[in-house]
Amino acid sequence: MAGAVISVIVTAFITGALARLALPGPDPMPIWLTVAIGLVGTLIGATIAFAIVGRDPAWISIGGFLATVVLVGLYRHFIQKRPIFGREAYRFPERGVGVEQYRERLKSAGIDPDQIGTQFAAPLPGVGVDQQQRAPQAGAAADDPTENPAHYLGLLEELHDSGVLNDEEYDAARTRLLERLRA
DSSP states (O other), rough: OHHHHHHHHHHHHHHHHHHHHHHHSOOOHHHHHHHHHHHHHHHHHHHHHHHHHHHHHHHHHHHHHHHHHHHHHHHHIIIIISSSSSSGGSOOOSSSSSSHHHHHHHHHHHHHGGGGGTTTTOOOTOOOOHHHHHHHOSOOOOOOOGHHHHHHHHHHHHHHHHTTSHHHHHHHHHHHHHHHHOO
Protein backbone atom coordinates (compact mmCIF):
# COMPACT_ATOMS: atom_id res chain seq x y z
CA MET A 1 0.00 0.00 0.00
CA ALA A 2 2.75 2.47 0.95
CA GLY A 3 4.63 1.56 -2.22
CA ALA A 4 1.56 2.35 -4.32
CA VAL A 5 1.13 5.75 -2.63
CA ILE A 6 4.78 6.62 -3.14
CA SER A 7 4.56 5.51 -6.77
CA VAL A 8 1.52 7.73 -7.36
CA ILE A 9 3.25 10.73 -5.75
CA VAL A 10 6.44 10.25 -7.77
CA THR A 11 4.48 9.79 -11.00
CA ALA A 12 2.38 12.90 -10.27
CA PHE A 13 5.56 14.89 -9.55
CA ILE A 14 7.20 13.80 -12.81
CA THR A 15 4.04 14.53 -14.80
CA GLY A 16 3.67 17.96 -13.15
CA ALA A 17 7.34 18.80 -13.71
CA LEU A 18 7.19 17.79 -17.38
CA ALA A 19 4.03 19.86 -17.84
CA ARG A 20 5.82 22.87 -16.35
CA LEU A 21 8.67 22.33 -18.80
CA ALA A 22 6.23 22.07 -21.72
CA LEU A 23 5.33 25.74 -21.41
CA PRO A 24 7.92 28.48 -22.03
CA GLY A 25 9.23 30.59 -19.17
CA PRO A 26 9.77 30.00 -15.47
CA ASP A 27 7.07 28.44 -13.32
CA PRO A 28 8.34 28.61 -9.75
CA MET A 29 6.05 26.63 -7.48
CA PRO A 30 6.53 24.42 -4.45
CA ILE A 31 6.95 20.67 -4.89
CA TRP A 32 3.58 19.95 -3.31
CA LEU A 33 1.84 22.11 -5.92
CA THR A 34 3.70 20.35 -8.74
CA VAL A 35 2.53 17.01 -7.32
CA ALA A 36 -1.05 18.26 -6.89
CA ILE A 37 -1.26 19.63 -10.44
CA GLY A 38 0.29 16.42 -11.79
CA LEU A 39 -2.16 14.26 -9.84
CA VAL A 40 -5.29 16.23 -10.73
CA GLY A 41 -4.26 16.58 -14.38
CA THR A 42 -3.49 12.88 -14.64
CA LEU A 43 -6.85 11.94 -13.14
CA ILE A 44 -8.80 14.30 -15.40
CA GLY A 45 -6.90 13.36 -18.56
CA ALA A 46 -6.99 9.63 -17.80
CA THR A 47 -10.73 9.77 -17.20
CA ILE A 48 -11.34 11.57 -20.50
CA ALA A 49 -9.02 9.23 -22.41
CA PHE A 50 -10.63 6.17 -20.79
CA ALA A 51 -14.08 7.41 -21.82
CA ILE A 52 -12.96 7.93 -25.42
CA VAL A 53 -10.56 5.07 -26.20
CA GLY A 54 -11.00 2.59 -23.36
CA ARG A 55 -8.21 0.92 -21.40
CA ASP A 56 -5.30 1.78 -23.72
CA PRO A 57 -2.49 2.76 -21.29
CA ALA A 58 -0.64 4.84 -23.90
CA TRP A 59 -3.65 7.08 -24.55
CA ILE A 60 -4.43 7.30 -20.84
CA SER A 61 -0.86 8.51 -20.18
CA ILE A 62 -0.96 11.00 -23.04
CA GLY A 63 -4.36 12.29 -21.92
CA GLY A 64 -3.10 12.70 -18.36
CA PHE A 65 -0.05 14.62 -19.51
CA LEU A 66 -2.03 16.92 -21.83
CA ALA A 67 -4.56 17.67 -19.09
CA THR A 68 -1.69 18.49 -16.72
CA VAL A 69 -0.20 20.91 -19.26
CA VAL A 70 -3.62 22.57 -19.53
CA LEU A 71 -3.78 22.88 -15.72
CA VAL A 72 -0.34 24.51 -15.61
CA GLY A 73 -1.49 26.93 -18.31
CA LEU A 74 -4.66 27.73 -16.36
CA TYR A 75 -2.60 28.27 -13.20
CA ARG A 76 -0.29 30.62 -15.07
CA HIS A 77 -3.19 32.53 -16.65
CA PHE A 78 -5.58 32.83 -13.70
CA ILE A 79 -3.32 32.71 -10.63
CA GLN A 80 -0.07 34.22 -11.90
CA LYS A 81 -1.95 36.55 -14.28
CA ARG A 82 0.63 36.25 -17.05
CA PRO A 83 0.65 34.97 -20.62
CA ILE A 84 1.05 31.29 -21.38
CA PHE A 85 2.97 31.86 -24.62
CA GLY A 86 4.80 34.76 -26.22
CA ARG A 87 7.60 37.04 -25.15
CA GLU A 88 6.02 38.03 -21.83
CA ALA A 89 5.78 34.37 -20.76
CA TYR A 90 9.55 34.42 -20.13
CA ARG A 91 9.34 37.07 -17.42
CA PHE A 92 9.56 35.94 -13.81
CA PRO A 93 6.05 35.93 -12.28
CA GLU A 94 5.03 38.48 -9.68
CA ARG A 95 2.28 36.41 -8.03
CA GLY A 96 1.43 32.81 -7.36
CA VAL A 97 1.98 30.14 -4.73
CA GLY A 98 5.56 30.40 -3.45
CA VAL A 99 6.59 33.11 -5.92
CA GLU A 100 7.28 35.70 -3.22
CA GLN A 101 9.70 33.33 -1.47
CA TYR A 102 11.51 32.66 -4.76
CA ARG A 103 11.71 36.40 -5.44
CA GLU A 104 13.22 37.01 -1.99
CA ARG A 105 15.74 34.20 -2.48
CA LEU A 106 16.78 35.66 -5.82
CA LYS A 107 17.14 39.13 -4.31
CA SER A 108 19.22 37.80 -1.42
CA ALA A 109 21.51 36.18 -3.99
CA GLY A 110 21.93 39.55 -5.73
CA ILE A 111 19.67 38.73 -8.70
CA ASP A 112 16.86 41.03 -9.76
CA PRO A 113 13.88 38.76 -10.54
CA ASP A 114 12.41 41.45 -12.78
CA GLN A 115 15.45 41.13 -15.07
CA ILE A 116 14.92 37.39 -15.63
CA GLY A 117 13.61 36.76 -19.11
CA THR A 118 14.04 40.34 -20.28
CA GLN A 119 16.11 39.17 -23.26
CA PHE A 120 12.92 37.52 -24.55
CA ALA A 121 10.34 40.00 -23.26
CA ALA A 122 9.19 43.18 -24.93
CA PRO A 123 10.93 46.39 -23.81
CA LEU A 124 9.24 48.42 -21.12
CA PRO A 125 7.16 51.28 -22.52
CA GLY A 126 9.03 54.59 -22.58
CA VAL A 127 12.40 53.03 -21.70
CA GLY A 128 15.07 52.30 -24.28
CA VAL A 129 16.75 48.90 -24.36
CA ASP A 130 20.13 50.46 -23.56
CA GLN A 131 18.62 52.17 -20.48
CA GLN A 132 17.15 48.87 -19.30
CA GLN A 133 20.49 47.12 -19.62
CA ARG A 134 22.32 49.90 -17.74
CA ALA A 135 19.73 50.14 -14.95
CA PRO A 136 21.13 49.15 -11.56
CA GLN A 137 19.85 45.90 -10.17
CA ALA A 138 17.08 46.54 -7.68
CA GLY A 139 17.74 43.28 -5.87
CA ALA A 140 20.41 44.44 -3.46
CA ALA A 141 20.92 41.69 -0.97
CA ALA A 142 19.65 42.28 2.53
CA ASP A 143 22.28 39.83 3.80
CA ASP A 144 25.83 39.95 2.53
CA PRO A 145 26.38 36.84 0.36
CA THR A 146 30.07 36.87 1.29
CA GLU A 147 29.17 36.05 4.90
CA ASN A 148 28.01 32.55 3.89
CA PRO A 149 29.15 31.92 0.31
CA ALA A 150 28.43 28.18 0.40
CA HIS A 151 24.77 28.91 1.19
CA TYR A 152 24.45 31.38 -1.66
CA LEU A 153 26.23 29.13 -4.14
CA GLY A 154 23.84 26.35 -3.12
CA LEU A 155 20.90 28.73 -3.54
CA LEU A 156 22.09 29.72 -7.01
CA GLU A 157 22.50 26.08 -7.97
CA GLU A 158 19.00 25.26 -6.69
CA LEU A 159 17.49 28.15 -8.66
CA HIS A 160 19.38 27.03 -11.75
CA ASP A 161 18.31 23.39 -11.36
CA SER A 162 14.66 24.37 -10.88
CA GLY A 163 14.71 26.45 -14.07
CA VAL A 164 14.35 29.85 -12.42
CA LEU A 165 17.79 30.87 -13.71
CA ASN A 166 19.06 29.95 -17.15
CA ASP A 167 22.71 28.98 -17.72
CA GLU A 168 23.78 32.54 -18.54
CA GLU A 169 22.11 34.10 -15.48
CA TYR A 170 23.50 31.36 -13.21
CA ASP A 171 27.04 31.83 -14.50
CA ALA A 172 26.83 35.63 -14.20
CA ALA A 173 25.52 35.53 -10.61
CA ARG A 174 28.10 32.92 -9.60
CA THR A 175 30.91 34.97 -11.17
CA ARG A 176 29.74 38.14 -9.36
CA LEU A 177 29.72 36.31 -6.04
CA LEU A 178 33.17 34.78 -6.60
CA GLU A 179 34.59 38.18 -7.62
CA ARG A 180 33.21 39.72 -4.42
CA LEU A 181 34.86 36.97 -2.40
CA ARG A 182 38.23 37.65 -4.06
CA ALA A 183 38.03 41.41 -3.38
